[in-house]
Amino acid sequence: MELHAQKNKIKILIIDDEAPIREVLSESLRDDGYEVLVAPDGPSGLQCLKDFRPDVCFLDIWMPKMDGIEVLTLAVPQFAETSFVMISGHGTIETAVKATKIGAWDFIEKPLSLDKVTLAIDHIVQLKSEKDEKNALLNKLRKSIALVGESEAMNKVRTQVTEFAKAVGSVLIQGEVGAGRELVAQNIHYMSSRASAPFSDINCSTLPQDLIEIELFGIEKGALPGIDKTRRGKIELIDGGTLLIQEIEEMPIVLQEKVVQFLKTNTFKRFGSSDTHQAETRLLLTASLRLEQLVKSGKIHPELEKLIQNLNMVVPPLRERPEDIHSLVVHFSDLAAKQMASLRKTISEQGIKLLVKHSWPGNVRELKNFIERVYILTPSDFVDVHDLRFAGLIDKRESAINSPVEVSDMSTFREARAEFEKEYLIKKIQENGGNISKTAEAIGLERSYLHRKIKAYGIEANI
Secondary structure: OHHHHHHHOOEEEEEOOOHHHHHHHHHHHHHOOOEEEEEOOHHHHHHHHHHHOOOEEEEEOOOOOOOHHHHHHHHHHHOOOOEEEEEEOOOOHHHHHHHHHHOOOEEEEOOOOHHHHHHHHHHHHHHHHHHHHHHHHHHHHHHHOOOOOOOHHHHHHHHHHHHHHHOOOOEEEEOOOOOOHHHHHHHHHHOOOOOOOOEEEEEOOOOOHHHHHHHHHEEOOOOOOOOOOOEEOHHHHOOOOEEEEEOHHHOOHHHHHHHHHHHHHOEEOOEOOOOOEEOOOEEEEEEOOOHHHHHHHOOOOHHHHHHOOOOEEEOOOHHHOHHHHHHHHHHHHHHHHHHOOOOOOEEOHHHHHHHHHOOOOOHHHHHHHHHHHHHHHOOOOEEOHHHHHHOOOOOHHHHHHHOOOOHHHOOOHHHHHHHHHHHHHHHHHHHOOOOHHHHHHHHOOOHHHHHHHHHHHOOOOOO
């Protein structure tokens, strides 16, 4: 029952000028549960392709008004969702090769074998199912690595990602650690034609320099003591995919020269070997320094700089796009709730303001880790300012308290006392959740006097 229901979803078109073939084949396929339409010639077949949008089209080669090769040539660019199977009683190898080059899926000779027809359909349906499943997984993956934020800076990043995904050359992604360079690289890969191929990475700042070459290109058996078998490098292992090389400035210039050679020729040699190998792996690069800094400091090979001159971008630090913090908090909250199988927590308005004011020196990665920590440490579904501070958030004012101004920087006793009073009041107001009356009572001051001190020191009352 389930198989029959699945077949009902498959639409088949038969284009053949011989009526007996149309009738026998269509009736047989209908009996198998397929939805079938027939056309007697090329022009009407093209119209049926447009109106019917079949999954499979059986197309006769020799027809009087328009032969099958002409129909195929016109149809393939217009109907990418249709798989074409050519049928002919006078086929030649040359014709079959020509049809395959144009885009035909298969070629079946007349008299038609229903077993061959059924087998061709089964293969097409299976491939379509696998393709749909793969596309669904890719779409799910693309959502999970979405570039969050509506700032002008992030809109520019998304535009560049789309452009670079269509390109074929190497891309340099510049930015601070934690800003999202790896995420940008993943987006470039999964939006490109290589999306179904592997994605991997190596980090030049964490690998010993003498191992970077082996990790990239592999090593030949016996090249070093203890190497008892040939090992392939990542460039070879993910042939056809994308390799992200992180912190390119940490790669020795002599090795960058070998990377340049690979980029120019798609060829490389394993460590300890003179044999040349080939791979079609695309390389993406990240750097903490800007391109002009790399060039000025001599940390990038001149030829590599030329190759990425027009294919480079900057991922801005989070402090330069504070308007994206709220969206990122919501995004990371959704992820944390899903991972921990808990309800999504609501962060108070004052809590959001505190998160937006924070400088986030560790960028997006720090914010993501912090939100996960909040979910672990906060039992309530409502997160307030004190919960954020308990989870470890330190804003600039608290930082000033924890790292007070050096005494030597204060020229008079009055300045030192004023600085102490200011820091003391800020801390006490924070401890009491910004409640001035409660703070005044706790430290033994009149409420009106405390208000005057707050105004005199320029302290924000809502801290």
